Amino acid sequence: MAAVMSHARRPAFGTVLFVLVVALEACGGSSPSAPTNQTFATSYTESGPFPPHSTGCSQFTSVDGPASASVSPVLGKITLSTGACVEPPSPVLGQSDQGYATVAKMPGGLNRVIFSNDSDTTTRYELRVTYQN
Numbered sequence: 001m002a003a004v005m006s007h008a009r010r011p012a013f014g015t016v017l018f019v020l021v022v023a024l025e026a027c028g029g030s031s032p033s034a035p036t037n038q039t040f041a042t043s044y045t046e047s048g049p050f051p052p053h054s055t056g057c058s059q060f061t062s063v064d065g066p067a068s069a070s071v072s073p074v075l076g077k078i079t080l081s082t083g084a085c086v087e088p089p090s091p092v093l094g095q096s097d098q099g100y101a102t103v104a105k106m107p108g109g110l111n112r113v114i115f116s117n118d119s120d121t122t123t124r125y126e127l128r129v130t131y132q133n
Helices: 013-026
Strands: 041-050 054-062 065-072 078-084 092-095 100-106 109-117 122-133
Touching: 041 054, 054 122, 065 078, 065 109, 078 100, 078 122, 109 122
Parallel strands: none
Antiparallel strands: 041 122, 054 109, 065 100, 065 122, 078 092, 078 109, 092 100
């Protein structure tokens, strides 16, 4: 009787190397790149009673990037500018009397939203500010 021998076929070295290279490329194994800084939009909302013929201010710290602010109901002007609420007026970067102001590139640092109630009554307001951080 003759013995029958079976040999498991092993994959060729070239096939294994090809599979390994393809797997590395799919996992980002190509040339390394520098890490990128990511910014994220942050929003906050505040609300409360708003006395007649008064002005409110809210401040936020951001990085360079877009910023927007809206107030409802529309009671007067809304303004985006730099600085703290307790500082003297700074140049206006965005302003509207329609309840919504936006700036394409708000400078990084401390910024503020100033809004007013030009009506003759105390009104409940809601302010929403969105910026990059």
